[in-house]
Amino acid sequence: MAGWSQVRETRTIRAGHRPGTIVRCGLMDTTLADLPVSVVFLFAHALDEARLAGGLARALAHLPVFAGRLRTRAGRLEIVCDDAGVPMTFVDLDEPLAGAVGRVTLPASGLVTHVDAAGARHGGQPLLTVQVSRLAGGGTAIGCSWHHAVGDISTFMLLMRAWSAAVEGTPPPEVRIVEDREAYLDEVLPREDSGRPGLRLPDPAEAVELKRQLEAAARSSRTVQVYLGDAEVGRMREELSAAAGQNLSRNGALCAHLVSTLRHLDGDTQTRVLTLPVELRRRYALPPGVVGNVLSEVSLPWSPAGGPATLAVAIRAALDDFTRSHLSFRANRAFVDSIGTSRIGECVSVGFDPANRAISVSNWSRLGAYGIAFDGHHPAAFSPATTFQLPWVSWLVEGFGNSGFLYTIAVPSTLAGRLRGPEGRAALHRFRRPEDPLPPLATEVRKLL
Structure with a gap:
């Protein structure tokens, strides 16, 4: 308390x-x-x-x-x-x-x-x-x-x-x-993009349902956090890379493992959309100090039948082919021109679909959160702080003291209970070993998985 x-x-x-x-x-x-x-x-x-x-x-x-x-x-x-x-x-x-x-x-x-x-x-x-x-x-x-x-x-x-x-x-x-x-x-983005807008206009019935879900989120959802240490993420990357037959990034392997585990524990075998916001500054060599929302996203349909290695390969392929397959800056503008600028406020991302369990993973690692210092002291922890618990929205950041990773996601309360149980913990941490060192906060924080 x-x-x-x-x-x-x-x-x-x-x-x-x-x-x-x-x-x-x-x-x-x-x-x-x-x-x-x-x-x-x-x-x-x-x-x-x-x-x-x-x-x-x-x-x-x-x-x-x-x-x-x-x-x-x-x-x-x-x-x-x-x-x-x-x-x-x-x-x-x-x-x-x-x-x-x-x-x-x-x-x-x-x-x-x-x-x-x-x-x-x-x-x-x-x-x-x-x-x-x-x-x-x-x-x-x-x-x-x-x-x-x-x-x-x-x-x-x-x-x-x-x-x-x-x-x-x-x-x-x-x-x-x-x-x-x-x-x-x-001026700075490619003249050609995917041609597919990343925005959509919900019909009136869906707009009502989205509003209802937002209002009900605090009652029906719970936010869970998972800490994964460097050693277990390293093993995860090695195993998934071997299964994929190619070298995978830590972030790609981690995202694939987490999403696959969530889908498994939810008993969900349907094809769902995974949305990954993509920061455009690095991708197009823009100045890192440009202020604004310099963003686009990958929206990737995926079935759990393929397993996490298949998903990790699909994520890498989508990012490698991002301009042609996913960049939507000009397509979005054409879409808004077609519906009228007065309706921008009614639009949502194509990947925003909580009713169909579309998972969004925002990767906030490598942004220097633990490089911030005040009076010579660096953070012991950094975390998103949700204003509402809308299901299937998640974030990935570096873990305590800049070690490992901290994953935060809001899910329906039934799934949250399953994640917190023995089966959920075992599935989330199947790459962890008893001898793996954990930061003190990872053992002290109540309800951390």
């Missing part, structure tokens, strides 16, 4: 000047504009709160989009960099580090103040919130929530690196704030 919590202070953090930049959002930003994204960094040490606040102000000067506000002009969503500011809340929480890590996936964890995404879209509400919680025993949790229209996880990590640099006195990352995001992507 969580102990008491007490808010000590909330202040608005500003950079101290208004650059006045107007950022015109692109199609991807607009389709994501009703979504908050929330994460928590957990430290085993107490952090200097005055230095954190001062460092955040300097980071906002470096990335003013986070301190701005949204507005709509001529049917186009815009971010006004007016330095309206970011609410920063300081809390005392009677919870030790391990207990806080165990609660981080709960919508009401008390570790993060989730952005009001819909309210911010209509203007006046902040695009970023920060909550700093002093934990029992001297730890610190930093919970951040930002509006998805501002940017993807890579954009947020630019802010975190700038914040860390401001506190530590090191150079900030290079940042490129593009004033017309759609025009920029039109």
Whole structure:
């Protein structure tokens, strides 16, 4: 059980000047504009709160989009960099580090103040919130929530690196704030793509059902987290590579193992869609400091009959042939032109289909979460913090202290119980051996699989 919590202070953090930049959002930003994204960094040490606040102000000067506000002009969503500011809340929480890590996936964890995404879209509400919680025993949790229209996880990590640099006195990352995001992507992305839109327009009946599922998610779903150590992931990769007859990446093997295991434990033998968001900066050699939602996705139909090695091969093939088979920037724009821009808010990703158990895996590893430092201290843990438990949505990040992997997924409560039982644990960890070392938090966190 969580102990008491007490808010000590909330202040608005500003950079101290208004650059006045107007950022015109692109199609991807607009389709994501009703979504908050929330994460928590957990430290085993107490952090200097005055230095954190001062460092955040300097980071906002470096990335003013986070301190701005949204507005709509001529049917186009815009971010006004007016330095309206970011609410920063300081809390005392009677919870030790391990207990806080165990609660981080709960919508009401008390570790993060989730952005009001819909309210911010209509203007006046902040695009970023920060909550700093002093934990029992001297730890610190930093919970951040930002509006998805501002940017993807890579954009947020630019802010975190700038914040860390401001506190530590090191150079900030290079940042490129593009004033017309759609025009920029039109210029830098390939002229030809898959020709298949990554967006779809649900019919009225499905739209009603999606709304119902969102409302029922908190009652019918549970979020589970799985820690997989480096040694077991290494064995997993070796075995699946041998079965596939080709060298597989750790991430590809891990994704295939997790998805296959979920489908097996759910007793699901049907062909379902696996969706993998793909970050375009690396793939097309774009500057890593470009701010925005520089994203597309792979949507891969897959049957469990093929086994995890077959799925891992299919994932690799899809990524290798991404431009021709999955990139949908221009196809999405043609699709929106065909239905009218006023209906963008009704569209969803083709891979977003919870009624048909379509699993989405967002890979947030290799983004440098554990490279963030405040007062010389690096995180002991990093995790997404869900605002709602929509089934089949999942994330993959590095594990505790930057070792192994932490997998987070919301599933129907019946499957969650099966995953937590002996059969589920044995299937998830079939590559683990008793002698494998585990980080202390992996043994201390309640309900971690």
